[in-house]
Amino acid sequence: MNEPVITPPSEQAPRKDFVRELVAADAASARFGRTIATRFPPEPNGFLHIGHAKSICLNFGIANEYGGRCNLRFDDTNPFTEDIKYVNAIKEDVRWLGFAWAEERYASDYFEKLYEFAELLVTKGSAYVDSESEEAIRTGRGTVTSAGKDSPFRNRSAEENLDLLRRMRAGEFADGVHVLRAKIDMTHPNMIMRDPLLIRIRKASHYRRGDAWCIYPLYDYAHGLSDAMEGITHSLCTLEFKDNNDIYRWLVREAGFDIPPEQTEFARLELDYTIVSKRKLLRLVNEGHVGGWDDPRMPTIAGLRRRGVTPEAIRAFASTIGVARKEARTELATFEHEVRNDLNMRVPRVLCVVKPLKVVLTNYPEGEVEELDASFYPHDVPLTGSRKVPFSRELWIERDDFMEAPPKKFFRLAPGREVRLRYGYFITCQEVIKDAAGEIVELRCTYDPATRGGDSPDGRKVQGTIHWVSAARGLDCELRMYDRLFAVPDPEAGGDDVDFTKALNPTSLITVSGAKIEPGVVTDAAGTRYQFERTGYFMSDPVDSRPDRLVFNRTVTLRDSWVKVIAKG
């Protein structure tokens, strides 16, 4: 089955938000005198998650809408945490989400340039080498309510600073002996402006630069100048960087950029029952709480992809939640709604029985198998396609679709009752067979040959339609029933003092073996998505599923079953 290409309505007309309004105004006034340029700047210290997808959709989306460009820049200035495997995963994920970057850039390629700016700042008297201890620097900074005080090294001469800076670079000093600081104002109301650190000594190998450098720029120093060097016009980041805006402007001006980029902050995505922090997700991976970065329970792009979520659904979600200035948590139901909406319009329907119960049609010829016509799509989906489904004397139905003593509202199979088999016949339950322990092991039913295709010529109505799989032809499969990774809406509510892994949902994965599926799926490539009728949306696992061992991941249930759970209390 090849999935159709469908553009979600949300992408046909992107919503206007405050960032897009700013960009529209700047584009109209040609404020920057250059094309609109954005960037997505991940640090390669983990896999991208759904929060990053919001930023990706915003940055690439704006560039596309304004005929501009968006760079993919690896903000790789920390030699301790970064790795090429993360670079590769990030590139794959951005591409998979459907975006193409103008240029692939690395902050680590700017180390030389950033060093030159440092010499410039020192020469101008805008930066100095501080030789205080880390502790002294911290206390010297003061607090939000009290001013900081100048470092005793603050008034070193430009010559002395330049000499020390060069020797820092040459590797003459151990980690922490000296740092380069901006010389701004130790009484500044914005704490970040109290002579922030720009460059520090780290005798460590960098995954790209090896041992070429032993001094590394800090985030604030590298970030704004990287933006400026790339000719970025709009530097979009999340709200926690609001206070960094002052240093951003200060640095790009000091470094001599005339029309510097404009930093604008928007609210980060926080999704219920989920954690969006590479650092914490790394812990889940390292401690084995999940099977890896691409575990389908992970909120990573790789995990969502392996779970069966489409890039279109993620983009539609980003569009639905929009971009705002105020932080707010997003309900998981909002995400799942987009996933269902998207899958509903694109995936074929097939029959799969999760918990099989044997049905024997006593009046059906032994050994015979007939092929029934079945449609892949319901009428309200604008796609067509059909298949044959084998039908035989012995079938599997869902154990939950039979009740020996059914309550009032149960319309499925029960002793003496007639139901419709999807695409098949009406059957009536005549006898219930139990084992010695009293467990129901088989139902003996009769079928009405006149109801082939699912309608009775005499106009007889049945109240229930159930799914089934031929026991003669059906295939065994494993189902991985994924559920939310955390049991509580905000797993980080307790702050860093509370171990967030305690909030993991112990039943986030239930593996069902011995499910039965119609045989046609065996020729589909691993990674094919389906709706298992009445059961949920599934995708064959791209890694583990093989024709002789079918494995399906549940992407999402058909309905939001948690609504009920919560309502019941």
Ligand code: ATP
């Ligand atoms: P993490 O804590 O997960 O590592 P980060 O912000 O440190 O997040 P980066 O790799 O530095 O991760 O982020 C790259 C870009 O993605 C940044 O511009 C950042 O603001 C943005 N981003 C990260 N998390 C979110 C989120 N939850 N919602 C929206 N944007 C995000």
Ligand code: MG
């Ligand atoms: Mg970061």
